[in-house]
Amino acid sequence: VADDSDRRLAAALDGVLDSYRVVPRLANVGGTRLPSREEVATILDDLLSLCFPGFFGREQLGELNARYVVGERCARVLTHLEAALVRAFVLEACGCRTPETDLDARAREESLAMLEALPEIRRLLATDIGAAFKGDPAATSPEEVITSYPGILAIAGHRIAHHLWVRCVPLVPRLMSEIIHSRTGIDIHPGAKIGEGFFIDHGTGVVIGETCVIGTNVKLYQGVTLGAHSVDVETPAESRGAHDPKPQRHPTLEDDVTVYAGATILGGGTVIGRGSTIGGNVWLTHGVPPGTSVVMDPPTLRYRTSG
Amino acid sequence: VADDSDRRLAAALDGVLDSYRVVPRLANVGGTRLPSREEVATILDDLLSLCFPGFFGREQLGELNARYVVGERCARVLTHLEAALVRAFVLEACGCRTPETDLDARAREESLAMLEALPEIRRLLATDIGAAFKGDPAATSPEEVITSYPGILAIAGHRIAHHLWVRCVPLVPRLMSEIIHSRTGIDIHPGAKIGEGFFIDHGTGVVIGETCVIGTNVKLYQGVTLGAHSVDVETPAESRGAHDPKPQRHPTLEDDVTVYAGATILGGGTVIGRGSTIGGNVWLTHGVPPGTSVVMDPPTLRYRTSG
Amino acid sequence: VADDSDRRLAAALDGVLDSYRVVPRLANVGGTRLPSREEVATILDDLLSLCFPGFFGREQLGELNARYVVGERCARVLTHLEAALVRAFVLEACGCRTPETDLDARAREESLAMLEALPEIRRLLATDIGAAFKGDPAATSPEEVITSYPGILAIAGHRIAHHLWVRCVPLVPRLMSEIIHSRTGIDIHPGAKIGEGFFIDHGTGVVIGETCVIGTNVKLYQGVTLGAHSVDVETPAESRGAHDPKPQRHPTLEDDVTVYAGATILGGGTVIGRGSTIGGNVWLTHGVPPGTSVVMDPPTLRYRTSG
Numbered sequence: 001v002a003d004d005s006d007r008r009l010a011a012a013l014d015g016v017l018d019s020y021r022v023v024p025r026l027a028n029v030g031g032t033r034l035p036s037r038e039e040v041a042t043i044l045d046d047l048l049s050l051c052f053p054g055f056f057g058r059e060q061l062g063e064l065n066a067r068y069v070v071g072e073r074c075a076r077v078l079t080h081l082e083a084a085l086v087r088a089f090v091l092e093a094c095g096c097r098t099p100e101t102d103l104d105a106r107a108r109e110e111s112l113a114m115l116e117a118l119p120e121i122r123r124l125l126a127t128d129i130g131a132a133f134k135g136d137p138a139a140t141s142p143e144e145v146i147t148s149y150p151g152i153l154a155i156a157g158h159r160i161a162h163h164l165w166v167r168c169v170p171l172v173p174r175l176m177s178e179i180i181h182s183r184t185g186i187d188i189h190p191g192a193k194i195g196e197g198f199f200i201d202h203g204t205g206v207v208i209g210e211t212c213v214i215g216t217n218v219k220l221y222q223g224v225t226l227g228a229h230s231v232d233v234e235t236p237a238e239s240r241g242a243h244d245p246k247p248q249r250h251p252t253l254e255d256d257v258t259v260y261a262g263a264t265i266l267g268g269g270t271v272i273g274r275g276s277t278i279g280g281n282v283w284l285t286h287g288v289p290p291g292t293s294v295v296m297d298p299p300t301l302r303y304r305t306s307g
Numbered sequence: 308v309a310d311d312s313d314r315r316l317a318a319a320l321d322g323v324l325d326s327y328r329v330v331p332r333l334a335n336v337g338g339t340r341l342p343s344r345e346e347v348a349t350i351l352d353d354l355l356s357l358c359f360p361g362f363f364g365r366e367q368l369g370e371l372n373a374r375y376v377v378g379e380r381c382a383r384v385l386t387h388l389e390a391a392l393v394r395a396f397v398l399e400a401c402g403c404r405t406p407e408t409d410l411d412a413r414a415r416e417e418s419l420a421m422l423e424a425l426p427e428i429r430r431l432l433a434t435d436i437g438a439a440f441k442g443d444p445a446a447t448s449p450e451e452v453i454t455s456y457p458g459i460l461a462i463a464g465h466r467i468a469h470h471l472w473v474r475c476v477p478l479v480p481r482l483m484s485e486i487i488h489s490r491t492g493i494d495i496h497p498g499a500k501i502g503e504g505f506f507i508d509h510g511t512g513v514v515i516g517e518t519c520v521i522g523t524n525v526k527l528y529q530g531v532t533l534g535a536h537s538v539d540v541e542t543p544a545e546s547r548g549a550h551d552p553k554p555q556r557h558p559t560l561e562d563d564v565t566v567y568a569g570a571t572i573l574g575g576g577t578v579i580g581r582g583s584t585i586g587g588n589v590w591l592t593h594g595v596p597p598g599t600s601v602v603m604d605p606p607t608l609r610y611r612t613s614g
Numbered sequence: 615v616a617d618d619s620d621r622r623l624a625a626a627l628d629g630v631l632d633s634y635r636v637v638p639r640l641a642n643v644g645g646t647r648l649p650s651r652e653e654v655a656t657i658l659d660d661l662l663s664l665c666f667p668g669f670f671g672r673e674q675l676g677e678l679n680a681r682y683v684v685g686e687r688c689a690r691v692l693t694h695l696e697a698a699l700v701r702a703f704v705l706e707a708c709g710c711r712t713p714e715t716d717l718d719a720r721a722r723e724e725s726l727a728m729l730e731a732l733p734e735i736r737r738l739l740a741t742d743i744g745a746a747f748k749g750d751p752a753a754t755s756p757e758e759v760i761t762s763y764p765g766i767l768a769i770a771g772h773r774i775a776h777h778l779w780v781r782c783v784p785l786v787p788r789l790m791s792e793i794i795h796s797r798t799g800i801d802i803h804p805g806a807k808i809g810e811g812f813f814i815d816h817g818t819g820v821v822i823g824e825t826c827v828i829g830t831n832v833k834l835y836q837g838v839t840l841g842a843h844s845v846d847v848e849t850p851a852e853s854r855g856a857h858d859p860k861p862q863r864h865p866t867l868e869d870d871v872t873v874y875a876g877a878t879i880l881g882g883g884t885v886i887g888r889g890s891t892i893g894g895n896v897w898l899t900h901g902v903p904p905g906t907s908v909v910m911d912p913p914t915l916r917y918r919t920s921g
Contacts, residue, residue, distance in 0.1 A: 012729035019733035028668025054335025061336045115319035119326035148485045178762045297914035300604035361642025368643045422626035426633035455792045607911035
């Protein structure tokens with residue numbers, strides 16, 4: 001039996017290797033190494049620690065060591081992000097990509113620019129945390145909000161990924177948004193434009209599409225979709241570059257809009273006017289003027305009493 | 308170029324450090340170290356292993372080694388939980404917190420009390436597993452239910468977190484509930500009161516609010532929200548202590564209630580009477596008497612046949 | 615105080631050990647060791663790497679090393695899967711299980727068969743990736759789809775778990791499907807039959823029941839449930855074997871069906887005819903003929919304008 005197992009294992013291996021030749025695009029053999037999800041997760045976690053120093057992990061920061069701990073972390077992000085970006089640039093078609101000879105310089109440039117953007121990202125996150133603390137009666141402290149709110153993790157990850165996205169960095173921002181999606185159940189495409197003071201409560205099931213435009217002080221609850229009407233009319237992906245300008249397929253939410261749990265808002269031409277409130281489970285495929293409150297006229301319920 | 312990178316990295320570091328001074332509440336520099344999510348996850352996993360010995364990890368428990376393996380685990384939980392709780396007590400305002408000099412003693416007391424509560428928690432979990440096994444035709448064995456059902460992980464984590472919550476332990480129960488939320492998609496606030504024989508099937512998207520009261524033998528499906536009407540009328544978080552008595556903002560479900568997928572039940576005054584069944588996608592903001600079956604009068608569908 | 619803590623810790627340990635004797639089925643003491651979630655996750659990740667070589671982790675595959683890297687991985691899967699399966703076979707009642715003396719041989723056989731199935735699984739996954747790339751206007755490259763799309767991770771994990779399920783392997787396929795559910799929010803029972811070219815976009819909250827039958831080129835969005843009517847009429851789990859033939863409790867979707875976000879389709883007799891489109895939030899408990907488009911007649915909305 002042992003001999004037969006040897007033979008079958010060898011044959012199975014041959015079968016697997018053969019299948020790599022049949023569908024070569026699904027077998028990265030002989031190609032460049034991709035930026036792996038694990039290394040992007042490490043970079044993202046370091047960037048999140050730079051945004052909220054002393055809140056994650058076991059570190060204790062004081063005036064004495066802060067410069068060294070934070071400096072070491074910045075240098076580490078620079079090294080790791082640069083290595084990941086070189087691989088990403090080689091890999092992916094990108095409308096605004098530079099010639100291959102400049103990939104190293106571009107990776108260095110983008111990594112430095114990421115670090116340089118952190119103060120502005122932290123300024124935005126401070127407004128998001130203020131919104132969370134104000135918006136949730138169950139919140140007890142900023143420490144709780146920073147360490148325990150999936151909505152804060154989601155917007156922090158998004159603001160980092162979006163910075164890379166608008167600079168036409170391929171693959172890495174999408175890996176970041178999927179790492180956050182996996183941890184929180186909140187799926188924000190890195191292309192979405194989101195203003196200050198953004199808060200998502202609970203969050204599981206939230207989907208925010210690539211071309212959404214969201215104003216300041218907007219609040220979403222779990223299960224909200226800001227999506228596209230349908231993909232039927234779109235340009236097929238094959239004939240587009242990654243960062244070609246795309247028509248807006250997803251809605252616009254102006255300032256001070258609140259969208260309750262399970263609501264769905266669809267379409268690139270759909271504008272929800274400033275200060276509007278969209279009720280739970282509402283299904284909207286057209287815009288509403290500023291200051292509108294929309295609630296579902298609840299479907300008739302049928303009651304039956306046993307006994 | 309290398310020189311310019313050096314200069315830019317140093318300048319980026321200065322920018323980051325400066326931004327820590329601008330928004331000091333989002334930079335825990337010079338403050339006490341927080342209980343980290345990772346260490347709370349380790350404590351929670353040890354407590355779950357104590358609840359279901361021999362089901363997780365690679366351990367093999369027998370009569371010979373059980374006392375030593377379990378004893379070592381209890382001692383480890385005591386040490387780790389105590390260390391995390393001291394930090395949590397220092398950190399957070401808490402309506403019932405003791406003077407700072409007693410924090411060590413209180414952390415020891417709460418850690419021992421957690422271990423002492425395990426037999427009662429296991430008794431409750433046995434009823435939950437019975438409910439899962441009875442309620443799901445796809446279940447094949449208690450081993451499958453304990454190791455593979457997110458609803459069991461969610462209620463086990465909740466019963467542990469809730470024990471700490473009712474004893475006014477800050478931050479740590481919320482970290483526990485978010486660790487479970489991240490793993491299961493089920494978001495149960497540690498404040499929720501949940502009776503015996505509780506089962507959540509599938510579970511992704513379930514939200515159970517802080518002041519819910521749930522009776523015995525209640526069953527929920529994926530996407531169910533037991534939430535608050537709106538936060539507009541609430542006392543702002545800033546003017547409350549973490550554990551001040553709060554008005555009930557979330558519903559009451561009496562014994563033997565079943566709530567099907569996607570249903571939403573809102574409001575502190577909403578009482579779902581014993582033995583009631585709430586159909587899928589139903590939206591309820593008022594209570595129903597015992598024995599009521601509520602189904603959505605399904606919205607009219609429009610059919611169009613191609614060709 | 616220290617002495618009293620000693621005493622209380624010892625008493626707490628006794629309490630925990632006593633409780634293991636009270637509810638023995640929830641304490642695996644003296645029983646066989648279970649296949650752990652961690653080791654099944656390792657096996658699953660190795661199988662996923664075999665499906666998509668060079669896309670995960672930090673490996674770089676070339677013509678020179680591919681045979682060795684892939685061969686080592688195949689041998690590792692064989693060893694680990696065999697060890698996990700022996701434990702699973704001992705544990706679980708299974709309608710088609712062989713006598714205990716043959717468990718080692720059966721575990722070897724199933725592990726080899728898993729490796730032998732990989733080329734066919736890869737052929738199916740190539741159709742799924744084609745469907746994802748075609749169906750999502752935001753997709754930019756197969757690399758992005760393979761590394762960043764939760765729907766691809768979900769179907770890849772499912773095709774592996776389903777292979778084991780149809781061969782009556784207990785527990786391990788369910789552990790696999792729950793590992794994927796935890797990572798993606800997509801809950802596909804390993805029993806579901808799914809045709810070629812399957813794509814789930816976003817995916818959080820999707821539930822696909824055990825006896826679903828899904829044709830080719832089917833596309834689902836987030837929050838779609840393909841479920842059972844109710845479990846009331848089912849044979850209680852206690853009186854069934856794990857793999858007894860079960861009546862179909864979940865729907866059939868024929869080829870080329872699209873189901874938009876939040877739709878719910880229930881019941882074993884429900885057949886969605888070829889080429890049909892089911893709109894967002896639609897609730898269906900009956901089938902529709904081929905080529906039907908079903909949309910919700912949206913519930914009346916109530917608008918109120920402030921000021």
